Ligand SMILES: Nc1nc2c(c(=O)[nH]1)N[C@H]1C(S)=C(S)[C@@H](COP(=O)(O)O)O[C@H]1N2
């Protein structure tokens with residue numbers, strides 16, 4: 409019941425996405441109305457081969473003042489520090505970056521918590537109960553870090569094995585750890601770039617503008633927004649967000665059990681696990697009996713080609729190979745579809761992707777269960793009503 413003053417109501421009500429983040433589509437699902445955890449419903453996600461910025465999911469652990477907006481960030485006097493184990497430490501004005509050769513990559517930006525709610529079939533995992541909409545298929549454009557280092561004639565020291573990335577955002581509560589992540593130097597030199605544009609425009613504030621570290625094939629958490637410093641280091645960061653969170657156990661643990669991550673017993677949410685999602689039909693959708701085209705998307709970390717997406721309508725006893733349309737890059741969504749015959753009744757459609765390294769999605773998604781629900785990639789399953 410509404411409080412007579414209306415105050416109680418205001419307090420409990422989550423803001424709509426467009427109230428929380430200026431410019432966002434109001435149909436997005438708000439999971440966290442404070443710092444900003446906003447999901448794209450699947451029926452909106454599936455409409456666009458490239459996710460428009462208004463529909464992109466948002467995940468902030470912490471956020472700089474004034475950044476809850478789709479407005480472009482004024483780059484003006486932004487600087488990036490290159491620090492730690494390098495032949496020369498520099499502070500690079502962003503204006504220098506714009507002069508260097510740019511590359512554009514279409515890729516899947518996916519929170520490592522995407523699909524977390526699926527773990528609850530076994531034991532509920534902590535955190536926002538994301539369905540499949542904590543992802544987007546987008547184009548980032550910028551300068552490869554390798555190019556920047558070469559241009560500045562900077563060499564990482566032989567001892568350097570990791571690069572820790574920091575943003576301008578400060579912890580949401582005083583005294584807590586500042587958000588940062590370490591990435592392996594070899595991958596960074598091969599793939600990472602300092603992104604200045606998203607979908608051909610300056611990166612919106614909320615998505616990390618004016619400059620974001622982007623590593624194609626890595627989970628979104630590693631794509632540090634509002635980039636201000638890169639530290640070349642011998643060790644992986646012991647920072648709370650990198651060592652105590654955003655990691656999965658090296659060995660399976662029983663669903664529902666406790667697990668405290670350390671640098672030694674777990675791996676960071678770096679490379680995206682192979683995954684497919686059914687876009688059509690949608691869960692609970694009513695469809696007519698006879699021939700139906702089922703379809704969706706598949707993606708992995710881009711290190712191997714996706715060979716096939718298979719579909720089962722008999723609970724996984726038999727699988728049919730779908731028609732696969734590879735994306736414009738190895739890191740992008742690959743669309744798949746298949747015409748199938750469905751008998752009337754409640755029908756469950758399963759999808760699984762397999763790549764040329766033999767990696768595939770587990771039928772039993774609980775083998776990757778972890779308390780924080782990272783890295784869900786179980787066989788996807790959608791139940792439709794056929795009549
Ligand atoms: N600086 C900074 N970068 C960050 C975060 C953050 O809190 N601070 N959150 C990370 C997480 S967990 C995710 S899933 C993505 C979300 O990217 P998006 O908000 O642009 O969709 O940003 C990542 N980069």
Ligand SMILES: [Mo]
Nearest residue numbers: 467519520629
């Ligand atoms: Mo995330």
